[in-house]
Amino acid sequence: RKEVEQDPGPFNVPEGATVAFNCTYSNSASQSFFWYRQDCRKEPKLLMSVYSSGNEDGRFTAQLNRASQYISLLIRDSKLSDSATYLCVVISNTGGFKTIFGAGTRLFVKA
Amino acid sequence: DGGITQSPKYLFRKEGQNVTLSCEQNLNHDAMYWYRQDPGQGLRLIYYSQIVNDFQKGDIAEGYSVSREKKESFPLTVTSAQKNPTAFYLCASSDRSKTTNEKLFFGSGTQLSVL
Numbered sequence: 542r543k544e545v546e547q548d549p550g551p552f553n554v555p556e557g558a559t560v561a562f563n564c565t566y567s568n569s570a571s572q573s574f575f576w577y578r579q580d581c582r583k584e585p586k587l588l589m590s591v592y593s594s595g596n597e598d599g600r601f602t603a604q605l606n607r608a609s610q611y612i613s614l615l616i617r618d619s620k621l622s623d624s625a626t627y628l629c630v631v632i633s634n635t636g637g638f639k640t641i642f643g644a645g646t647r648l649f650v651k652a
Numbered sequence: 653d654g655g656i657t658q659s660p661k662y663l664f665r666k667e668g669q670n671v672t673l674s675c676e677q678n679l680n681h682d683a684m685y686w687y688r689q690d691p692g693q694g695l696r697l698i699y700y701s702q703i704v705n706d707f708q709k710g711d712i713a714e715g716y717s718v719s720r721e722k723k724e725s726f727p728l729t730v731t732s733a734q735k736n737p738t739a740f741y742l743c744a745s746s747d748r749s750k751t752t753n754e755k756l757f758f759g760s761g762t763q764l765s766v767l
Binding site for chain 2: 545549575582583584585586587590628630640641642643644645
């Protein structure tokens with residue numbers, strides 16, 4: 542089992558749609574969680590951190606479920622510019638810090 | 653502006669040749685990293701360095717080498733021992749003093765291809 546798993550997609554949605562991505566992690570001792578966005582052949586950029594209480598940034602909402610060991614990202618009112626790959630990132634500190642990237646979920650938003 | 657600079661953007665390697673990818677940061681970060689990304693896969697850690705003159709192997713270090721002689725520089729050499737070097741290489745840095753809330757700052761990447 543991979544340490545961090547994501548549905549690779551692609552997700553094809555029309556503009557204005559709501560789309561949700563999930564990410565599961567295997568290490569129950571994981572401490573920090575993030576969503577990064579990556580455009581084709583570009584560097585990943587931090588989208589948002591994920592907190593246990595859930596957090597929202599405009600049209601984006603991130604949730605963490607420690608009991609089930611998954612995090613989610615919800616995008617409301619999708620824009621064409623949201624088309625990208627979304628990477629789930631998990632940091633653990635068992636025997637030293639370790640940052641694990643998921644393989645990413647590809648999103649296409651169409652007019 | 654502070655940031656990470658990778659060069660070159662595109663690099664071609666001939667069989668049996670060593671090539672070096674440059675990574676420079678002016679963020680005053682202690683930790684620097686090299687990742688490899690293949691199509692449809694997540695980033696895989698090649699090497700990382702938490703302090704000057706020290707570095708550690710990541711998950712896929714074979715066929716690569718690094719140095720950390722200066723805080724701001726962390727070059728990666730892809731040696732002839734790396735038989736499948738074609739990939740997108742990303743350099744990153746972070747301020748390790750901030751405990752586990754380790755946000756990574758990435759360079760713009762280098763696409764390495766084999767001739």
